[in-house]
Amino acid sequence: xxxxxxxxxxxxxxxxxxxxxxxxxxxxxxxxxxxxxxxxxxxxxxxxxxxxxxxxxxxxxxxxxxxxxxxxxxxxxxxxxxxxxxxxxxxxxxxxxxxxxxxxxxxxxxxxxxxxxxxxxxxxxxxxxxxxxxxxxxxxxxxxxxxxxxxxxxxxxxxxxxxxxxxxxxxxxxxxxxxxxxxxxxxxxxxxxxxxxxxxxxxxxxxxxxxxxxxxxxxxxxxxxxxxxxxxxxxxxxxxxxxxxxxxxxxxxxxxxxxxxxxxxxxxxxxxxxxxxxxxxxxxxxxxxxxxxxxxxxxxxxxxxxxxxxxxxxxxxxxxxxxxxxxxxxxxxxxxxxxxxxxxxxxxxxxxxxxxxxxxxxxxxxxxxxxxxxxxxxxxxxxxxxxxxxxxxxxxxxxxxxxxxxxxxxxxxx
RNA sequence: GCGGGCGUAGCUCAGUUGGUUAGAGCGCCAGAUUGUGGAUCUGGAUGUCGUGGGUUCGAUUCCCAUCGCUCGCCCCA
Numbered sequence: 001x002x003x004x005x006x007x008x009x010x011x012x013x014x015x016x017x018x019x020x021x022x023x024x025x026x027x028x029x030x031x032x033x034x035x036x037x038x039x040x041x042x043x044x045x046x047x048x049x050x051x052x053x054x055x056x057x058x059x060x061x062x063x064x065x066x067x068x069x070x071x072x073x074x075x076x077x078x079x080x081x082x083x084x085x086x087x088x089x090x091x092x093x094x095x096x097x098x099x100x101x102x103x104x105x106x107x108x109x110x111x112x113x114x115x116x117x118x119x120x121x122x123x124x125x126x127x128x129x130x131x132x133x134x135x136x137x138x139x140x141x142x143x144x145x146x147x148x149x150x151x152x153x154x155x156x157x158x159x160x161x162x163x164x165x166x167x168x169x170x171x172x173x174x175x176x177x178x179x180x181x182x183x184x185x186x187x188x189x190x191x192x193x194x195x196x197x198x199x200x201x202x203x204x205x206x207x208x209x210x211x212x213x214x215x216x217x218x219x220x221x222x223x224x225x226x227x228x229x230x231x232x233x234x235x236x237x238x239x240x241x242x243x244x245x246x247x248x249x250x251x252x253x254x255x256x257x258x259x260x261x262x263x264x265x266x267x268x269x270x271x272x273x274x275x276x277x278x279x280x281x282x283x284x285x286x287x288x289x290x291x292x293x294x295x296x297x298x299x300x301x302x303x304x305x306x307x308x309x310x311x312x313x314x315x316x317x318x319x320x321x322x323x324x325x326x327x328x329x330x331x332x333x334x335x336x337x338x339x340x341x342x343x344x345x346x347x348x349x350x351x352x353x354x355x356x357x358x359x360x361x362x363x364x365x366x367x368x369x370x371x372x373x374x375x376x377x378x379x380x381x382x383x384x385x386x387x388x389x390x391x392x393x394x395x396x397x398x399x400x401x402x403x404x405x406x407x408x409x410x411x412x413x414x
Numbered sequence: 415g416c417g418g419g420c421g422u423a424g425c426u427c428a429g430u431u432g433g434u435u436a437g438a439g440c441g442c443c444a445g446a447u448u449g450u451g452g453a454u455c456u457g458g459a460u461g462u463c464g465u466g467g468g469u470u471c472g473a474u475u476c477c478c479a480u481c482g483c484u485c486g487c488c489c490c491a
Contacts, residue, residue, distance in 0.1 A: 005464095060489050065490090082491085110491080112491095116482090117485075125491090126491060277485080277486065282491075309491085328449095330449055359449085360448095360449050360450055361447070367451065369452095393452085396451090
């Protein structure tokens with residue numbers, strides 16, 4: 001702790017990158033609103049139990065990545081590693097289930113104690129949406145369409161592909177889990193150590209293993225598709241039909257398994273190969289059992305989350321900084337007048353930069369660096385005549401304007 | 415959590431086969447221009463050579479540890 005370094009895996013969002021984040025958040029928020037999803041913000045910490053219960057005791061996120069601490073009242077608190085659990089909790093504690101369906105958008109920091117890498121931080125930001133109370137495939141379709149729409153608006157849909165799978169309903173999963181465990185148990189000696197562990201805790205995850213040996217075994221495993229109930233199969237077919245109808249392209253990936261335990265039916269993931277090892281850009285799925293698991297009424301849910309830092313690395317656009325008008329006093333006598341003019345113009349809705357010090361040349365340089373649209377120059381000559389000189393920074397053209405008419409003269413820059 | 419690479423000015427990087435004053439470009443500051451920015455020219459300031467320890471007459475250079483970044487594994491957004 002000798003040197004002043006930021007905590008590992010955290011970093012400062014300075015103006016340049018901050019504007020990029022805002023561009024992404026604003027784009028997403030705007031489109032979400034167009035689909036009827038309103039922004040909500042839940043606390044960034046919750047009782048640890050909220051995440052333990054919802055994410056599942058077997059997930060890595062819960063077992064080794066949470067920032068958990070005891071607060072001064074002895075409560076066990078966790079910094080949220082993702083957004084869905086907090087929203088589900090809010091739905092229950094606020095009795096929001098009375099007003100289904102609920103359509104929420106969120107944006108904020110998340111915390112996971114992972115090894116930092118490109119596109120993987122310990123404090124990172126996610127945008128996400130949750131649709132609660134819609135059990136029909138139309139919900140899955142809408143949520144995926146919104147995700148695709150946002151990626152498209154950010155100009156990165158073309159570099160992503162949508163992978164899609166179904167995890168079926170509980171009945172399907174129980175049936176499949178049995179045959180899968182039976183099959184894998186027959187090959188237990190050839191499985192990787194990780195997968196042997198998964199076999200006990202969460203066998204579906206073995207399907208997702210990157211180990212070459214595991215892949216060979218998995219290749220001959222019974223297919224989940226054969227064990228789907230008719231209802232689950234039909235549900236998934238209606239989702240894919242809907243995507244087809246909207247012209248949203250996808251690839252079926254039977255190996256796509258979600259890391260968090262609360263998912264069922266549709267699982268999807270927009271991935272890219274432009275980000276190295278961190279290929280997932282926007283991912284989510286259906287989680288019908290979640291709210292009930294937490295002690296609320298049975299409530300259907302679908303949603304997704306996307307990493308803002310990852311989106312920022314892919315997206316080209318950014319929010320342009322505000323171009324100010326520079327007010328430039330020359331000499332001590334003009335400063336009082338400049339101060340007053342500055343604050344009056346700000347009240348009138350203009351974005352004004354009043355350099356804090358320096359002579360005319362220095363202040364002009366500052367105006368130029370800030371990309372000011374124009375400079376209002378106030379010197380002794382001007383003050384004596386009750387006017388100001390307004391210089392258009394692009395053309396260099398200067399006009400003399402009476403002090404009382406400045407606001408009107410600048411109206412187009414408001 | 416495991417393995418590989420890297421760490422020199424605000425930024426991008428050169429360099430030192432261990433030896434006195436560590437460099438460039440960009441940026442920054444000042445001047446040419448005490449009432450005019452962007453271009454140009456001139457000058458200037460920068461650094462505990464990531465940190466701590468060891469070897470050595472001497473370490474930015476070699477060794478160890480540590481922190482950070484990075485790539486892969488893992489996990490995921």
